[in-house]
Amino acid sequence: MEKKSVHSLQLVFRKHSVYPSLCEPMDRGTRRVTKTKLIDDDCRLISGDFLLHEDGSYSVSKGYEDVIEVIPGENRIITRSFQNWHTHSAMVLNKSFGEGLPLMEWLETAIFPVEKGLTPQFVKIGTLAAAAEMISTGTTFACDMYYFPEIVANSFSKSGIRAKVCGAVSDKDEINDSKSALKDIEKLLSSGHNQSDRIEYGIGPHSVYTCEEETLKKSSELSKKYDCSLSIHASETRKEVTDCYEIHEMYPIEYLESIDFLSECTICAHCGWVTKKEMRILSGNGSHAVHCPTSNQKLACGGTLSYPAMKDAEVSVFLGTDGAASNNSLDMRSEAKTASLIQKHDHWDASILNPEETWKLATNKSKDWITWDLEDIRLRPWGKKGSRLLSNLLYSGGNILDVFVSGEAVRRNGITLTINEKEIAKELENSVEDYYDS
Numbered sequence: 001m002e003k004k005s006v007h008s009l010q011l012v013f014r015k016h017s018v019y020p021s022l023c024e025p026m027d028r029g030t031r032r033v034t035k036t037k038l039i040d041d042d043c044r045l046i047s048g049d050f051l052l053h054e055d056g057s058y059s060v061s062k063g064y065e066d067v068i069e070v071i072p073g074e075n076r077i078i079t080r081s082f083q084n085w086h087t088h089s090a091m092v093l094n095k096s097f098g099e100g101l102p103l104m105e106w107l108e109t110a111i112f113p114v115e116k117g118l119t120p121q122f123v124k125i126g127t128l129a130a131a132a133e134m135i136s137t138g139t140t141f142a143c144d145m146y147y148f149p150e151i152v153a154n155s156f157s158k159s160g161i162r163a164k165v166c167g168a169v170s171d172k173d174e175i176n177d178s179k180s181a182l183k184d185i186e187k188l189l190s191s192g193h194n195q196s197d198r199i200e201y202g203i204g205p206h207s208v209y210t211c212e213e214e215t216l217k218k219s220s221e222l223s224k225k226y227d228c229s230l231s232i233h234a235s236e237t238r239k240e241v242t243d244c245y246e247i248h249e250m251y252p253i254e255y256l257e258s259i260d261f262l263s264e265c266t267i268c269a270h271c272g273w274v275t276k277k278e279m280r281i282l283s284g285n286g287s288h289a290v291h292c293p294t295s296n297q298k299l300a301c302g303g304t305l306s307y308p309a310m311k312d313a314e315v316s317v318f319l320g321t322d323g324a325a326s327n328n329s330l331d332m333r334s335e336a337k338t339a340s341l342i343q344k345h346d347h348w349d350a351s352i353l354n355p356e357e358t359w360k361l362a363t364n365k366s367k368d369w370i371t372w373d374l375e376d377i378r379l380r381p382w383g384k385k386g387s388r389l390l391s392n393l394l395y396s397g398g399n400i401l402d403v404f405v406s407g408e409a410v411r412r413n414g415i416t417l418t419i420n421e422k423e424i425a426k427e428l429e430n431s432v433e434d435y436y437d438s
């Protein structure tokens, strides 16, 4: 993100004038948080005065270092931020629409028809609203798959959080045919011009049932040429898997491997109906699987990713919400809780995805920091030496006070600084009215 000028800082300050000392937090640099609690990747709770550095590291403060801000931390607990590895941000526009339908009917009768009226302006408002929700719930990275990737990238850039922006590609599409979509994405990839160092472009062929083989191959070639992410829905429903077998005599992951689609850049969302052999194929190719437990349950997919089996096969597993249309939320804390619960439930084993492992899955080596309101009643009891805090954060929830990305505050004291939540809410309401009228 560009460093803000004094003038723009004052504008930010005026918009959020309830916090009269908020001139400097938009600056980039090291902050000291005093008398606070901190949980890093190792999930160990430590207490004291800490410096949060621009590069994402932390150190114990001696009290005399140069910092851009000192934050009293008695009422805060600092943790790593969440990382949302599969979403369609602008689908906030479709949230709570088409309730009660299973996946294929939901796509064909509710989502695809309305998306014919999608415009860049709707995508902009939807993505900004989604980013605002993600910031307010402590997420600083989204792997997005949707239309108008340049607009999505601009919106994420404005929000200050990180994103992989994978342009949607499909052969069943009336918004943009696959050839034009791939051409547009290649233009963005080849320009090498990203709005900020927090945004990367990628390719998002929708699935094996909406993309022709030629489209999948071309997507994969582009991903290799530009060394960029290749995001796809894979083995989300039983029907997708049986249809694929009928056509190719292979299951979806086997089929994707056969056309040279799998690599370290490939991100397969869902993987709810995969064999152990397919898991070994994913692992062998260094490809990733994204667990989206809420979406799978809501759309009655009947199967969700098996975390223990994926772990046995040494597949790299991430966590994602999917779009708000099939989740009703982009809250990764809530998604992490759901992941932990469904894995225990499905495998009849309460020890699977314990709080530490679930936390690591949801934060996935985040380089960013968030702080939570420690006085929130949901976080009580803290327990002896705060021993219950991590479980309470995960299973009981709390309010996010601050969000720091690369040493920059995108949220402070419970107010998002990069997006005016009230304004974007109003614009979202207006957009939804127009979208569904069109």
Ligand SMILES: [Zn+2]
Binding pocket: 086, 087, 088, 233, 269, 322, 323
């Ligand atoms: Zn999806």
